[in-house]
Amino acid sequence: MEQTCEIIDMDQLDHGRFGSWSFSQDFCVTCGLCSSSCPASGIDGFDPRKFVRMVSLGLEDKVVEARWPWICTMCAKCEHVCPMEIDIPAMVRSVRGLREREKVPGVLHKGLAAALETGNNLSLPKEDFVFILEDVAEEIAEEPGFEGFTVPIDKEGANILTTIHNKLVNTHTEDLKHWWKIFHAAKEDWTVPSDNWEGTNWGLFTGDDEAMKIMAGRVAEQMEKLKVKNLLWPE
Amino acid sequence: MKKFGAVTVFDLLIKYIKEGTIKLDKSRFDNVLATYHDPCNYGRKAETLFGHGYFDEPRWILDQCMDNWIDLYPTKKDQFCCGGGGGTLTTGYNTERILYGRKKMDQIKATRATMLVVPCHSCHGQMNNIKKEYGMEDLEVKYLWELVADCLIL
Numbered sequence A: 001m002e003q004t005c006e007i008i009d010m011d012q013l014d015h016g017r018f019g020s021w022s023f024s025q026d027f028c029v030t031c032g033l034c035s036s037s038c039p040a041s042g043i044d045g046f047d048p049r050k051f052v053r054m055v056s057l058g059l060e061d062k063v064v065e066a067r068w069p070w071i072c073t074m075c076a077k078c079e080h081v082c083p084m085e086i087d088i089p090a091m092v093r094s095v096r097g098l099r100e101r102e103k104v105p106g107v108l109h110k111g112l113a114a115a116l117e118t119g120n121n122l123s124l125p126k127e128d129f130v131f132i133l134e135d136v137a138e139e140i141a142e143e144p145g146f147e148g149f150t151v152p153i154d155k156e157g158a159n160i161l162t163t164i165h166n167k168l169v170n171t172h173t174e175d176l177k178h179w180w181k182i183f184h185a186a187k188e189d190w191t192v193p194s195d196n197w198e199g200t201n202w203g204l205f206t207g208d209d210e211a212m213k214i215m216a217g218r219v220a221e222q223m224e225k226l227k228v229k230n231l232l233w234p235e
Numbered sequence B: 001m002k003k004f005g006a007v008t009v010f011d012l013l014i015k016y017i018k019e020g021t022i023k024l025d026k027s028r029f030d031n032v033l034a035t036y037h038d039p040c041n042y043g044r045k046a047e048t049l050f051g052h053g054y055f056d057e058p059r060w061i062l063d064q065c066m067d068n069w070i071d072l073y074p075t076k077k078d079q080f081c082c083g084g085g086g087g088t089l090t091t092g093y094n095t096e097r098i099l100y101g102r103k104k105m106d107q108i109k110a111t112r113a114t115m116l117v118v119p120c121h122s123c124h125g126q127m128n129n130i131k132k133e134y135g136m137e138d139l140e141v142k143y144l145w146e147l148v149a150d151c152l153i154l
Helices: A033-037 A048-056 A060-065 A077-081 A088-098 A108-118 A126-141 A173-185 A209-225 B009-019 B044-050 B056-065 B094-099 B102-111 B121-134 B144-150
Strands: A160-162 A230-232 B005-007 B034-036 B069-071 B115-118 B140-143
Touching: A033 A048, A033 A077, A048 A060, A048 A088, A060 A088, A077 A088, A077 B044, A108 A209, A126 A173, A173 B144, B005 B009, B009 B056, B009 B144, B034 B056, B056 B144, B094 B121, B102 B121, B115 B121, B115 B144, B121 B140, B140 B144
Parallel strands: A160 A230, A230 B005, B034 B069, B034 B115, B115 B140
Antiparallel strands: none
8 A cells, every 4th residue: 555654743743732631542562463453454544553653642633634533443453452451442532522523424423413402313203203113013013923012102110111223213114123022022011212212322433422421311311200120222 | 329220132131031031942043054243342342341241142142042153253352343333334434334344254254154143233234234245145134132033932
């Protein structure tokens, strides 16, 4: 792969810039094990080792502008092989969090913004959500062994509340059925909330701690409101 | 102040099976060879963040559903990334995402399995999305709980 050497203005270097970050980035021994283990190494001439060095040297603009933190899958193979136990995935996430929200690639921030505003990434209205669940429940009830199956929505005092991944009420409604069938066979006392059911939490990917707290807080609020004993969060 | 409990998909399935509240037909997939992929969040990252990686639990569940499954190599903590994590299914950088699923596909091909079991929505989406790119159209990608639901004796 062709790489060009770029001359970096010394004024950009500020070793103290990320000094408060506790990811052990300054302990890097530049061994390159992370780079060898990374599925995204080489894209745009980047790799984890280079990224760690850039953070350690305080090259803020360069790392925040780079595409690489967003191409990283946060799979943590780098951290697993690192002899100095540098928390590279968490560092990647923190760098993602520094980017202007309008410049977050793809639908990640848009989906999150929709979730913060409407409760779910799709901005799916409550009545449509309930309609989809009941429609799928009717399909299950037509299968042998599941006669009379219904979906218990907003059931107070249930043993288990399950969140729902938005794709299961969008393009993959068939995949709602697996857990529901297991609950039916196990005679479980379960429920799905009609509010705050969103199981994805894209603040995890965009480095947005505040948004993550809000989304997780809503699920907790729902648990308390419905007095449910246990939370199943399959996402 | 603990107001409610939380259960993982693995612990709940294991509880149902061990208590006998669900019964499984182990012969359902007698003619299928399956393999299992460890997602980063349930494995490596859970071990680092919460002190326990879910490596053995899904394999125990697989054992209750079928005799005929084999592990990928490498596996568990050394597992290769599917390429679909970290939000990469939604960033729009699709060429890159497909590229780094290549090692995963090589691993699966090496087992000759026709079914891949996963307990993660991102891995499931990624594998289904890229399998045709690697000549693996016939690979059936199945959620772990889908496998359990398929084996239910009613």
